Amino acid sequence: MKIKVAGVGLTKFGELWDKSLLDLAIEASIGAIKDSRIDKKAIDAIFVGNMLIGKIAGQDHLGPVVASSLGLSCASFRIEGACASGGLAVHLAIQGILAGTYKNVLVVGVEKMTDAPTGQITWALMGASSSKERKAGLTFPALYALITQAHMQKYGTTRKQLAAVSVKNHYHASLNKSAQYPFEITIEKVLNSNLISYPITLFDSSPITDGAAAVVLSSDTNSKGVYITGSATFSDTIDLAERDSLTEFKATKLACSEALSQAGVEIQDIRVAEVHDCFTIAEILAMEDLGFCPAGAGGKFVESRTTRLGGKCPVNTSGGLKACGHPVGATGVKQIIEITQQLKDSAGARQVKNANCGLTQNVGGTGATVVVHVLQN
């Protein structure tokens, strides 16, 4: 499998009061099309990754909303898979190219979250979860708190280890102009910030974010550049209660194994990765489930600085969901952009040396959907 990342476009991530969802989607899309140097008219399909705008502002049918704003009448789709909407949109765009149906595809992930009151956003996000979990009064921080507690009990993972994820990702974000929170924080800051759902504090949690990320994918395999060489997704039970284990995401393991196999590489070959750190425990699970470290060792692994810039395999150089921000539909596409920039040696102050193989992991809900991509140059 070899799909070219022909162009990328990214908006600022943050509280963007002066911009609509469509403004953001179009800014990122035009950026990606320009970057690709492909004539706009040669785009033959548009995949929009979005979770929330129907629920919080009434607008569905985003395929033709974006297509017509770009002046295109090509095929267009809106893909939804909770916080994995962007990654799934990339995966399905790839299928259209591999099928031979489409040659140049625009994928744009977008979310406009800060216009809605927090209570509405909390309700809307819980659509990613099961009706039983909603009826039980659980929120997403509460669900991930259950996972965190299980991991602490089983493996002795500490709150300081969790906080280390956040500190690292804020450091990376401090080098990223697009990030929502481009500043450093300390372990103490995380531990002493407001408790959301024990043991998760405010600074263990990714924020509410506006933003868009777009890529142009192409069937062109003749030129130099960055290629997606593996793309896989699997699902797991929507209910946490139905899982055999709370301390792993099986869908991550399955998707990672399949994507690495497609790419013909092993996890040891990965030099840089973007993973789904919606809460700090999620990055620790990702390290274990992707095979960067053994089960239970994720906390120590993060503390070892292996995944910090300068380490052997930097993780979430963008700042991750925690500090770059988490516009849910955009996240999976932004991950592809960050790895593309790293592999193109164009990541500036946060450039990973000799990055030639990278990976993204995008999660929907509490692991009910996971999408993994492998990129190579």
Next chain:
Amino acid sequence: MKIKVAGVGLTKFGELWDKSLLDLAIEASIGAIKDSRIDKKAIDAIFVGNMLIGKIAGQDHLGPVVASSLGLSCASFRIEGACASGGLAVHLAIQGILAGTYKNVLVVGVEKMTDAPTGQITWALMGASSSKERKAGLTFPALYALITQAHMQKYGTTRKQLAAVSVKNHYHASLNKSAQYPFEITIEKVLNSNLISYPITLFDSSPITDGAAAVVLSSDTNSKGVYITGSATFSDTIDLAERDSLTEFKATKLACSEALSQAGVEIQDIRVAEVHDCFTIAEILAMEDLGFCPAGAGGKFVESRTTRLGGKCPVNTSGGLKACGHPVGATGVKQIIEITQQLKDSAGARQVKNANCGLTQNVGGTGATVVVHVLQN
């Protein structure tokens, strides 16, 4: 292109107070899997077509909701493109098979609409339209009323001709056990029913419906059966006001031309069709845009009985959206099922003789998305 329709499953369409969205999705899915005689474990992807359940009941992320209810952890997706969600789900499932990524794919379209108050449904459905149209206070009947009036003024189309669509489709539904309204009506009944938005009456309009439709699509091309041989989708401006013409859907023309070309057939070869008669004018536009008759002649064409059972090319033998019902996410998949049954000679009382080539046309919004499929045996 040759994708096998390996199995089909359909629930009753109607006001199904005793069943949840998940009940319906699973009933149709299990039906399709059983019909396909493919082992459930061999299903490697699930595509769920749904527009509304997030907005009206809070549940998104339907891919793993359906997958985990079936006990599967394969790839799963939710596709949304307003009332074309089902057709788009079929199109994208086909891409996954053509790509070689998936071999056996379950596509399930589902909607549970009758639990919500009418006002909420009206609001939710308007997500298919543009924000300008919503701000102008337009509803879907009002948008299609504008199209109807334009067609009447330009071509002299009459209310009786519009009513003839409804009368024909109710006749077909009277032969279909799954239909929401399996009874005949008269031209007078349509003309004298409550006015919704001039000139559209209650009986010019498709109803609010609960229901699910599922197909198993397969890469197997060695055995006898029904195959999808063309699949294409295009988009148009989301705003009606931005169109050059109100009396045609350009996306229908583009999608039809491409799908016929893929299948290597012409419109004259089509022996049976399911088209998107959300309002009576929509079937008249479909006849013209698909090329069954010249522009402007759709009204007379419907009156000619060519598209009634016994005619040269029966249209909407299921009863169409008008009389079989319109659970929006399910409609595009149900169309595939009806044509499959016709081509398998298993449509019972509504069997079209010598049907060997059929077509479906599924519309999102007021033509901003159109998906066309061609099926052959």
